[in-house]
Amino acid sequence: MTETATVLDESAGEALQVLRRVFGYDAFRGQQADIIDTVVAGGDALVLMPTGGGKSLCYQIPALVRSGVGVVISPLIALMQDQVDALTALGVRAGFLNSTQDFEQRREVEQAFLAGELDLLYLAPERLRVEATVRLLDQGKIALFAIDEAHCVSQWGHDFRPDYLMLSELHERWPDVPRIALTATATEATHQEIATRLKLADAKHFVASFDRPNIQYRIVSKDSPQRQLLDLLRTEHAGDAGIVYCLSRNSVEKTAEFLTKNGIEALPYHAGLDNRTRAANQARFLREDGLVVVATIAFGMGIDKPDVRFVAHLDLPKSVEGYYQETGRAGRDGLPSTAWLAYGLQDVVQQRKMIDTSEGDLSHRRRLSAHLDAMLALCETVQCRRSQLLAYFGQHGDPCANCDTCLTPPESWDGTIPAQKLLSTVYRLQHERGQKFGAGQLIDILLGKETEKVKQFRHEQLTVFGIGTELTDSEWRGVVRQLLAQRLLTVEGDYGTLVLTEESGEVLSRRREVMMRREPERVGRSSRSSGSKKKAAADLSPEAAPVFERLRTWRAGVAKEQGVPAYVIFHDATLRQIATDLPSTLAELGKISGVGENKLAKYGESLLEALVGE
């Protein structure tokens, strides 16, 4: 019996024993215990749980408790090796089958499967199209099917994979094998679609809260986005790992260059790079501590790096769902993290234009518009961001005290008069002159600026010329942005020209008030305790902080030696606990959360030595 086994409560259920012995955790979280019981007993389950909620254990533990092999269907081929490495470090026998392997590698895994030498087998969905794979599965004993990233079955979602549709056949072919489908996508529509398409009629549904309390949501108004980003990273996230999302490949490249030039190592990731470069950049991000990836949305699904400390958006996401998924990649380990978005007038203009010119029928464009409207409403709200985000997913949340609007409440003000001035400028140009212009010219007219372009079109002769000097240029941009967000103004054509909507008339004829949001001066900073301190080391005592750094260095060495990501060895949260508790024996070390039997045996001695240091 190993030393950790002595702390086990013999009366605990088998699942709980596995949790403690293999994973080194004390207790189940949230609905994990119920979900695991359901599957262990042979029932089907449909699990909606946010990223970081602990979905993996929900199928890994039943696979260990039930006899046979747990077969995990996952679309994330590039991550399978890491997943298998992480399980191997825990002493779990795992393998995968996908297109990256040669014949010999595949045969080895197949034989291990047939010999009953695997606990978990990861499969890409397209493997099931191959009859040989199906026959292989028939010859072994299957403990369960886990369908990871189950929202990929949804034809309306952005991650749709046609091969997922075939997964409905699992039930017909193996009616006695329990199935568990899991996703971090939270909308009711996707939920129902998964249940129907995967034929999970008898499954028990588990819907967790989608709140991610450790993520601080902040949406700031954009002026010079790269500078604002640099400022954020320097003051709050020095040395932290994070993801920066941009809309275009070009801005991905430029932003990565800009950060690197300013001393923050940043790697680009987008569909225009060749496969090798992309895979290499992803691997470095996962393996090294404190790297930044600048990416288009093609990056990040399924990445289980637990210590991503910030997700920054330099462009407006197209939907609340996308925004939630992308920001959700921060802070899987539960430690404080930041979701930061810079948003401005140009974003609204650009996205409305993109929708207008997008392919697809009217109903498709309507759907895109509705998604954008919800995203804009989130950006312009004066209420708690988190409550609004949860409300979008049909869940309730009280004001959170950990988002920008809670920390520094923005004021709302009556913008009816400026709105009327702006809309009537658009009206006059259109009706008196037959002209349409973008925001810049409208604002110059209102401010009474005699620019070349104003003189060229004799706009100084308009009655509205110079009637808007009570607001600054940037305040006017805010007004235009909010009118666009509220659909009181819209974009037309390729040049971002602004035109009235059906509702504009209500404002012009004083039948409708327009409430606006005033940007607070500086957001969020005051809430920070730590200035430029690294997030990962934040909140540690002055004695523990250097110990934590020493342990991280030790971990980096071990990870490099074994060619696995650092978090496969131990998570930050575990190292922090060790740095605080300073265990001096293997038995004490074994009591720390995240130190299971296998890791204790494998790394225990070496870690204790590193802890004593020089």
Ligand code: ADP
């Ligand atoms: P998901 O797949 O839902 O995004 P993971 O399965 O990766 O989440 O779990 C997120 C993190 O929480 C991981 O670091 C995992 O080890 C940890 N975790 C999961 N369940 C528990 C638990 N019961 N006790 C402690 N840590 C847990």
Ligand code: ZN
């Ligand atoms: Zn809030």
